[in-house]
Amino acid sequence: MTFQNELIQWYRVNKRDLPWRHTNDAYTIWLSEVILQQTRVEQGLPYFNRFLENFPTVADFAGATEARVLKLWQGLGYYSRGRNMHATAQTVLKDYGGIFPNLHDELIKLKGIGEYTAAAISSFSSGEARAVVDGNVFRVLSRFFGLATPINSPAGKKEFYALANNLLYKEDPALYNQAIMEFGAMQCKPKSPNCGICPLRQDCYAFNHGQVNALPVKIRKAEQKHRYINYFICLEGEQVLVRERQAGDVWQHLYDFPSIETPEKYEWSNSLFIDQVKSVFGDHAEFSLISAKKHILTHQIIHLQFFALKNYIFNFNKQKQLNWVSLIKLDDLPQPKVIHDFVQEYFYQGKME
Numbered sequence: 001m002t003f004q005n006e007l008i009q010w011y012r013v014n015k016r017d018l019p020w021r022h023t024n025d026a027y028t029i030w031l032s033e034v035i036l037q038q039t040r041v042e043q044g045l046p047y048f049n050r051f052l053e054n055f056p057t058v059a060d061f062a063g064a065t066e067a068r069v070l071k072l073w074q075g076l077g078y079y080s081r082g083r084n085m086h087a088t089a090q091t092v093l094k095d096y097g098g099i100f101p102n103l104h105d106e107l108i109k110l111k112g113i114g115e116y117t118a119a120a121i122s123s124f125s126s127g128e129a130r131a132v133v134d135g136n137v138f139r140v141l142s143r144f145f146g147l148a149t150p151i152n153s154p155a156g157k158k159e160f161y162a163l164a165n166n167l168l169y170k171e172d173p174a175l176y177n178q179a180i181m182e183f184g185a186m187q188c189k190p191k192s193p194n195c196g197i198c199p200l201r202q203d204c205y206a207f208n209h210g211q212v213n214a215l216p217v218k219i220r221k222a223e224q225k226h227r228y229i230n231y232f233i234c235l236e237g238e239q240v241l242v243r244e245r246q247a248g249d250v251w252q253h254l255y256d257f258p259s260i261e262t263p264e265k266y267e268w269s270n271s272l273f274i275d276q277v278k279s280v281f282g283d284h285a286e287f288s289l290i291s292a293k294k295h296i297l298t299h300q301i302i303h304l305q306f307f308a309l310k311n312y313i314f315n316f317n318k319q320k321q322l323n324w325v326s327l328i329k330l331d332d333l334p335q336p337k338v339i340h341d342f343v344q345e346y347f348y349q350g351k352m353e
Contacts, residue, residue: 070334084112136184146205
């Protein structure tokens, strides 16, 4: 039996029952593909259901505010994906009459849709003969064929895409693409793959040469940068001061609090830190530590300290992104997950003094 037929036969028996597999609607498939990028199905499924419920059509998505989109996206990470989706929905409404395109060459023009996503949507919605190559496919091909070219190198991507397209089952591209992706996700897993019952093990290079844990090969990324952000919680009655983060940094257009970033972690009693706080918030500013957290992103590790601030002075003309918001409305604002977690603990679980 051929490599393709083995995968398809395995898939028919073992595939998961997922909602986007019951439709060829390009809009629905687009939602699932973007939400599941770098996200496990178990984590992404509730977000998929939430987005489809709130935005059943492209027009509904396009007509939403960015703040609402980001609020629904909250906790999923990589917030640029949510912003790109919003822009794409507006483009589809304007340029395609609200009908989501289902062919690769049109899809690739849309914001946030790269080669993988365009191939997936076109394959699953229209049956276009495009090989889908995600992390699962890289892994299956690397192990089965014994390919050691780094998958995150230009040469590796070229080699794997050529092989994937050569292997594509032209009679039913969608079925084959789903099969190989599902096989990588459930059978040929990154860690502890179940090689003992793998239908491909007889001809698998990695299994027969003891290379399962060595393949695929990836070039190590640069070491993560450490950042130290100190947040200051300012309360006036039933209102709290928040800041909308601007473009050019993490968490664009999400909300957090006034902050000072330092080159290293400072204890609240450190004289340099005290001087810096007073230079921003006034000579009479008083502050005390509430909480400390660490947030790990792909390229950086952010160390956060939260302080209660009193007797402060703000120059709102210089910091127009600062606004007062009622505590009742605070949870409605889109926030980075680490900020959302702090808000839940401090404002809504009885810890606020």
